[in-house]
Amino acid sequence: MTYQLHYWPGLQGRGEFVRLALEEARADYVDIVRAPKERGGGVGALMKAMAAPDEPFIPFAPPFLKDGDLLISQTANILAYLAPRLGLAPEGEARRVFAASLQLTVADMVVEAHDAHHPIAGGLYYEDQKEAAKARAADFIANRIPKYLGYFERVLRRNPDGPEHAVGDSLTTVDLSLFQLVAGLTYAFPRGMAPFPEACPLLLRLCDAVAARPNIAAYLVSARRVPFNESGIFRHYPELDQDGAWSVDEA
Amino acid sequence: MTYQLHYWPGLQGRGEFVRLALEEARADYVDIVRAPKERGGGVGALMKAMAAPDEPFIPFAPPFLKDGDLLISQTANILAYLAPRLGLAPEGEARRVFAASLQLTVADMVVEAHDAHHPIAGGLYYEDQKEAAKARAADFIANRIPKYLGYFERVLRRNPDGPEHAVGDSLTTVDLSLFQLVAGLTYAFPRGMAPFPEACPLLLRLCDAVAARPNIAAYLVSARRVPFNESGIFRHYPELDQDGAWSVDEA
Numbered sequence: 043m044t045y046q047l048h049y050w051p052g053l054q055g056r057g058e059f060v061r062l063a064l065e066e067a068r069a070d071y072v073d074i075v076r077a078p079k080e081r082g083g084g085v086g087a088l089m090k091a092m093a094a095p096d097e098p099f100i101p102f103a104p105p106f107l108k109d110g111d112l113l114i115s116q117t118a119n120i121l122a123y124l125a126p127r128l129g130l131a132p133e134g135e136a137r138r139v140f141a142a143s144l145q146l147t148v149a150d151m152v153v154e155a156h157d158a159h160h161p162i163a164g165g166l167y168y169e170d171q172k173e174a175a176k177a178r179a180a181d182f183i184a185n186r187i188p189k190y191l192g193y194f195e196r197v198l199r200r201n202p203d204g205p206e207h208a209v210g211d212s213l214t215t216v217d218l219s220l221f222q223l224v225a226g227l228t229y230a231f232p233r234g235m236a237p238f239p240e241a242c243p244l245l246l247r248l249c250d251a252v253a254a255r256p257n258i259a260a261y262l263v264s265a266r267r268v269p270f271n272e273s274g275i276f277r278h279y280p281e282l283d284q285d286g287a288w289s290v291d292e293a
Numbered sequence: 294m295t296y297q298l299h300y301w302p303g304l305q306g307r308g309e310f311v312r313l314a315l316e317e318a319r320a321d322y323v324d325i326v327r328a329p330k331e332r333g334g335g336v337g338a339l340m341k342a343m344a345a346p347d348e349p350f351i352p353f354a355p356p357f358l359k360d361g362d363l364l365i366s367q368t369a370n371i372l373a374y375l376a377p378r379l380g381l382a383p384e385g386e387a388r389r390v391f392a393a394s395l396q397l398t399v400a401d402m403v404v405e406a407h408d409a410h411h412p413i414a415g416g417l418y419y420e421d422q423k424e425a426a427k428a429r430a431a432d433f434i435a436n437r438i439p440k441y442l443g444y445f446e447r448v449l450r451r452n453p454d455g456p457e458h459a460v461g462d463s464l465t466t467v468d469l470s471l472f473q474l475v476a477g478l479t480y481a482f483p484r485g486m487a488p489f490p491e492a493c494p495l496l497l498r499l500c501d502a503v504a505a506r507p508n509i510a511a512y513l514v515s516a517r518r519v520p521f522n523e524s525g526i527f528r529h530y531p532e533l534d535q536d537g538a539w540s541v542d543e544a
Contacts, residue, residue: 098453099391102398102444114390116397123390139365139374140350146367146397147353153404161412162425163432174413174425181414193353202349 045071045124046108048088053274054226054267056117056152057105062218063121065261067128073266117152118145121215130218132210141209144197144216148223151190155226156275158182159282168272168279179282183234187227191242192290194220198244205244206251213255220245221252226276234286241290296322296375297359299339304525305477305518307368307403308356313469314372316512318379324517368403369396372466381469383461392460395448395467399474402441406477407526409433410533419523419530430533434485438478442493443541445471449495456495457502464506471496472503477527485537492541 045064049057057073064071074091077083091108092101101115107123108114114123122142125131132141156164161178162171194208203211208220224245228235239246252258261267270276296315300308308324315322325342328334342359343352352366358374359365365374373393376382383392407415412429413422445459454462459471475496479486490497503509512518521527 098451099387099394100444100447100451101394102401102441112387112390114394116394119390119393119397122393136350136363139363139370142370142373143350143352143365143367146370146400149397150353150404153401157408157412161408162428163436165432165436171428174428177413177422177425181416185414185416190353193351196351200349200351 043070043110045069046074047071047105048074048091048108049105050088051075051085052268053271054222054276055105055274058222058268059117059148059215059219060105060107060120060124061266062222062258062261063124063128063130063215065266066213066218066255066257067130068257069124069128118142118149121145121219125215130213130215132212132214137210141214141216144194144208145219147190147193148216148219151186151223152275154182154186154190155223155230158230159277159279168277172281175279175282179231180284183231183284183286184288187231187234187286188241188288188290191224191227191238191245195242195245195290198248206248208248213252217248217252218258221249221258224249226270226274229270230276230278231283231286232278233283237286237288241288294321294361296320297325298322298356299325299342299359300356301339302326302336303519304522305473305527306356306525309473309519310368310399310466310470311356311358311371311375312517313473313509313512314375314379314381314466316517317464317469317506317508318381319508320375320379327517369393369400372396372470376466381464381466383463383465388461392465392467395445395459396470398441398444399467399470402437402474403526405433405437405441406474406481409481410528410530419528423532426530426533430482431535434482434535434537435539438482438485438537439492439539439541442475442478442489442496446493446496446541449499457499459499464503468499468503469509472500472509475500477521477525480521481527481529482534482537483529484534488537488539492539 047060074083074087075085097113099113105117106113106115107120114120132138158179159168159175161174197208198205208216298311325334325338326336348364350364356368357364357366358371365371383389409430410419410426412425448459449456459467
């Protein structure tokens with residue numbers, strides 16, 4: 043059965059965390075808004091799926107995945123559903139529960155990365171909340187980036203199965219999502235992220251290893267990878283970036 | 294085995310969503326920061342658990358739950374772990390997956406309810422971001438409350454098992470969390486929530502039914518229920534509240 047990924051066109055957004063899992067596994071999937079109309083694609087197909095009058099399990103927002111009759115929404119939930127099917131889940135309940143918590147912590151940081159440029163309202167233009175965005179982005183760089191990335195660095199250092207993966211001893215959706223998170227932050231805040239390689243050597247190594255995986259490397263240079271841009275979560279507005287001066291504790 | 298709930302003292306916060314599940318099920322649990330020191334309680338015990346050098350599955354932040362050796366963090370993840378153990382999970386994979394998505398949508402709205410009074414930085418005082426908070430709260434009342442609560446109302450209306458529950462035909466953690474969400478919003482924004490009873494009759498009925506459940510009713514009048522206050526997620530600052538004028542679509 044072909045998975046149908048439903049997400050907005052023209053931006054990576056939250057859909058990208060799902061795409062990376064599907065691409066790594068070379069899963070049979072169609073990115074609905076980018077499929078031709080005659081094959082049931084386009085934004086109209088997304089809107090239609092969101093408003094389907096007979097759908098019992100309606101989504102609040104994209105991304106959502108359709109697997110046959112089943113509609114699964116919320117990024118972390120989609121990944122929890124896909125991970126065991128794609129060979130991207132860790133072994134055992136303790137590790138699965140931990141992976142789920144990490145996936146949710148990634149999701150929390152994604153909200154904050156978005157709100158760094160939209161602190162007042164998602165429905166308003168950036169230009170109409172730029173002053174508040176400057177204040178929020180400054181705090182994000184000074185306090186939140188170090189707190190989150192320092193946490194993930196500690197997670198790698200503590201992993202009883204070794205620091206090559208966030209959880210367990212093989213690749214999971216969490217590793218893929220951490221790659222995307224760091225890539226997005228580095229795009230949006232190159233000055234703020236300057237301390238990253240030195241502060242987070244294990245996370246850096248993980249991100250490099252993900253980028254070098256054959257399926258991911260092929261995907262990243264394909265037309266399927268939407269470039270980062272100023273419609274997405276991670277936006278590069280130079281006026282919001284500033285020099286980061288952070289390290290992470292060794293605990 | 295006694296569950297240990299670790300959460301900050303003096304506020305309901307995200308811990309409350311977990312407490313409601315434990316209380317409804319009359320589970321054997323201890324709220325660590327409120328337990329006496331000589332029984333291993335207090336804020337020191339929380340801080341010690343957060344910094345435990347031998348913990349492989351470290352939390353980013355409270356709340357977290359300890360079940361024997363297992364540490365589970367992130368509110369929605371804790372509830373996903375507890376739900377089947379407490380008889381608060383729906384039957385079957387489709388409903389469990391949907392319940393998980395609803396729990397995450399509640400979590401998203403909780404972030405927005407918090408950021409309505411702290412749009413710039415969680416580490417700054419409210420007084421230092423009051424002007425931005427006024428703008429964000431106005432948008433929250435005008436756009437986000439109707440969007441989220443309208444969605445949950447539709448979820449109830451669509452439930453193939455009947456509108457008494459968010460998912461399935463019996464009580465789940467989602468129902469308990471929706472009760473808490475509506476209670477918090479009503480505390481924080483009494484003017485903004487004035488349209489709620491008329492706009493969301495099914496959600497109102499669900500909340501009343503939850504509040505009337507014997508274990509929940511007993512909990513709500515007990516000393517274990519921390520009152521809403523201005524340290525929590527849902528804060529009543531009259532200057533942030535304004536008249537709501539919303540309805541929800543019938544789709």
